[in-house]
Amino acid sequence: MSGMDGQHLGMRLSTAVVAFHEAVGTHLGVTAVDQRAYAIVAGEGRMSAGDLAKRLALTPGAVTGIADRLERAGILTRTPDPADRRRVLLTANPGAYGDLLAGLGAAMSALTATYTPAEQQTIADWVTRTIDILREQTQRLTDNHPR
Amino acid sequence: MSGMDGQHLGMRLSTAVVAFHEAVGTHLGVTAVDQRAYAIVAGEGRMSAGDLAKRLALTPGAVTGIADRLERAGILTRTPDPADRRRVLLTANPGAYGDLLAGLGAAMSALTATYTPAEQQTIADWVTRTIDILREQTQRLTDNHPR
DNA sequence: CGAGATATTTCAGTAGACTGAACTAAATTG
DNA sequence: CAATTTAGTTCAGTCTACTGAAATATCTCG
Structure with a gap:
């Protein structure tokens, strides 16, 4: 990468991304798996707890705990499915997560503008x-x- | 970012980096903290177990477990310090880790070349x-x- | 409507990583 | 050289997230 060691630069980027991710998790009081779950729901849109369990390859009981923590962190909402009231729909709350990432977003936008x-x-x-x-x-x- | 949603692209990059990182951890049988420890030793060079404990804000006992796992994964070596034989020096083994990242490195080099x-x-x-x-x-x- | 199937929660038990403290070995200090 | 300090490992106890199964609520189908 033009005089720079691309390998090393990539490693440093990876480390920095992971460190930020871990800091977000600590800040919110959620685990790495919780964050992966959030990313899935945010990326694929509202889904039932059971569907999320399948996507994560975890038991339904584990998903209950995950949803509890994400809900407590304010970035996920549980809604009973009106069409099937056994089901619980999980919705990502981009607002709350966005607030957390606002600083990063602003800095990155400023960078882009250069x-x-x-x-x-x-x-x-x-x-x-x-x-x-x-x-x-x-x-x-x-x-x-x-x- | 020129027609694309930079915010969303950044989020996807972050998710992809974190997913790769988790896959590496699973592959090696090491935890996220272990990987952070490895990154510190690899980045700052050989250090004693006690120094690593300070950098990680963990107890010496925890570092013993971390070094055990990283050593078992083949990416870290324990050497008694010849100058102070109570000390154990931890050295990152870039070869083993590099082999694991070889595929990624090759693909990224090919990308760079374009x-x-x-x-x-x-x-x-x-x-x-x-x-x-x-x-x-x-x-x-x-x-x-x-x- | 009743029987069985399905979705989630709850809960007891398990596994893994961390702490705090005891232990061992080696260095330093008086 | 004895006493003290320091480095790392070991070990019992704790905490947390997960599993497997029971419990609860709801849906579907005959």
């Missing part, structure tokens, strides 16, 4: 492709895990 | 500044944690 549109396009492209690679490599690791 | 030197410079610059922002925001969260 680049030309063409540069912004290059960065967005790189980020998008990096996400694809990470997903692919995550899959590869998950497949051959020597468990 | 950009012009100027674009590579832009990306490296963005990554560097993003790391700074993340560190700063992590600090902010760690400071006002409502524990």
Whole structure:
């Protein structure tokens, strides 16, 4: 990466992202799994507790605990499904989470503004492709895990 | 970010990084704290178990467990300090960790190669500044944690 | 409507990581 | 060289998240 060690830079970015993620978790009083659950609900939209259990490969009982913690943290809401009142629908509350990330968002927007549109396009492209690679490599690791 | 939602893209990148990180941990049979410990030793170089305990704000007993797991995973080595044989020096084994990340490294290098030197410079610059922002925001969260 | 199936919660038990303190070994100090 | 301090490991106890199963509520279907 043009004179810089891309490998090392990527590692440092990863460490920084993970550290931030952990700080958010500590701040909210939720676990890493809780955050993964939140990301799923936020990304895929409102879903039942049972569906989330399947996505996480956890038991329904575990999801009750996860929803409890996320609800207590104020970033998830439980609503009984009007169509099937046994079900509980879990909804991400982007407002509460957004407030927490507001500082980061502002700083990142300011950073983005320092680049030309063409540069912004290059960065967005790189980020998008990096996400694809990470997903692919995550899959590869998950497949051959020597468990 | 040029037509794309930078906020959302950043969130997806974060999720992908964290997912990869978790997959590595699962693959190696180490915890998130173990990985943080490894990153510290790898980043700051060989250090004693006691120093690592201070950096992690954990008890010496906890560090024994961490070193056990990292050693079993093959990415950390314990060596008695020749100058003070009570001490145990912890050394990151970049080879073993590197093997694990080889696939990712290759894919990222290939990605990098698709950009012009100027674009590579832009990306490296963005990554560097993003790391700074993340560190700063992590600090902010760690400071006002409502524990 | 009644029987069985399904969704979530609750709860007892389990597993893993951390603390605090005792223990061992090695250094320092008087 | 004896007494004290320091480094790391060990170990019992604690805490927390998860599982598996029982309990509760609701839906579906004959």
